[in-house]
Amino acid sequence: MRLFPGELYAAAEALLRDFGELDLRLATVESCTGGLLTGLLTEVPGSSRVVDRGFVTYSNEAKIDLVGVDPVVLMAHGAVSRQVAIAMAQGALDHSEADVAIAITGVAGPDGGSDAKPVGLVHLAAVRRGGEAQAIEQRYGPIGRQAIRLAAVTDALQLMRTQLQSS
Numbered sequence: 001m002r003l004f005p006g007e008l009y010a011a012a013e014a015l016l017r018d019f020g021e022l023d024l025r026l027a028t029v030e031s032c033t034g035g036l037l038t039g040l041l042t043e044v045p046g047s048s049r050v051v052d053r054g055f056v057t058y059s060n061e062a063k064i065d066l067v068g069v070d071p072v073v074l075m076a077h078g079a080v081s082r083q084v085a086i087a088m089a090q091g092a093l094d095h096s097e098a099d100v101a102i103a104i105t106g107v108a109g110p111d112g113g114s115d116a117k118p119v120g121l122v123h124l125a126a127v128r129r130g131g132e133a134q135a136i137e138q139r140y141g142p143i144g145r146q147a148i149r150l151a152a153v154t155d156a157l158q159l160m161r162t163q164l165q166s167s
Helices: 006-021 036-043 060-067 071-077 082-094 145-164
Strands: 026-030 051-056 100-106 121-128 134-139
Touching: 006 036, 006 145, 026 036, 026 082, 036 051, 036 145, 051 060, 060 071, 060 082, 071 082, 082 100, 082 121, 082 134, 100 145, 121 145, 134 145
Parallel strands: 026 051, 026 100
Antiparallel strands: 100 121, 121 134
8 A cells, every 4th residue: 555646656666767778866845745745755676776865844943053044034935935945955065975955944824824924825836956046836726735845846856857958
């Protein structure tokens, strides 16, 4: 029995294979997904060849302490923002041996949303060492906490795949 849906597991397996063929290592830094992405990746046998480490930075303090997000950036833009997602990804690279880092921050709900940052808003960012960060904003809507988190993990896999093409 797998912990994750078959199509998600297959996508993670293919991504890890492709990263491995290029001898690339990755790090994750997750807020609203709470380690689900790292859990999915490490569900795949042999993932230790590619996965360097994962950070769960649920609180603002963890974002600052573990991956060095600038408190000024957090105060200016809020934890759920493009700027913080990029800072999280860059910080994961700075605090790891990885070649590529992916960050996820958002509002999974059911509470915690606002007019400016509603439930279902998720920012993702990926950066390859020496490269430019890529960031995307997703507005999944109030589809439920589990669905938002799984959708963010799915989109994170796709965003990591784009980093393979920046070689």
